[in-house]
Amino acid sequence: MNSRRDYRSNRTALFDGIEEGGIRAYSSHEIDELDNERAIDGLQDRVNILKRLTGDIDEEVEMHNRLLDRMGHDMDASRGVLSGTVDRFKMVFEKKSSRRMATLVASFLAVFLLIYYLTK
Numbered sequence: 476m477n478s479r480r481d482y483r484s485n486r487t488a489l490f491d492g493i494e495e496g497g498i499r500a501y502s503s504h505e506i507d508e509l510d511n512e513r514a515i516d517g518l519q520d521r522v523n524i525l526k527r528l529t530g531d532i533d534e535e536v537e538m539h540n541r542l543l544d545r546m547g548h549d550m551d552a553s554r555g556v557l558s559g560t561v562d563r564f565k566m567v568f569e570k571k572s573s574r575r576m577a578t579l580v581a582s583f584l585a586v587f588l589l590i591y592y593l594t595k
Contacts, residue, residue, distance in 0.1 A: 566573075
């Protein structure tokens with residue numbers, strides 16, 4: 476007798492959602508709940524994607540900021556070197572003998588470039 480009761484309970488569990496004449500219809504409230512759950516799941520996926528995307532953008536911005544900082548330091552260093560070079564040129568052209576030497580070197584360089592260009 477006990478096995479017959481188990482059979483009935485299993486059968487009832489199996490056909491719980493089926494009523495006489497077909498499948499049990501869901502109410503509009505249950506359908507709305509299911510739609511809301513699906514929409515929430517979709518929104519959670521989108522939020523996760525946006526969160527990863529903003530994290531990637533943040534990493535990219537940090538990397539570019541570090542690159543720009545290094546570039547700024549390099550530009551400051553090159554500005555120091557160039558200002559030192561300009562000061563040396565000023566000193567060279569202030570002296571009369573240095574000016575003659577610079578003119579001589581520039582003329583030799585111009586002649587060399589002219590010959591090189593003509594032979595090529």
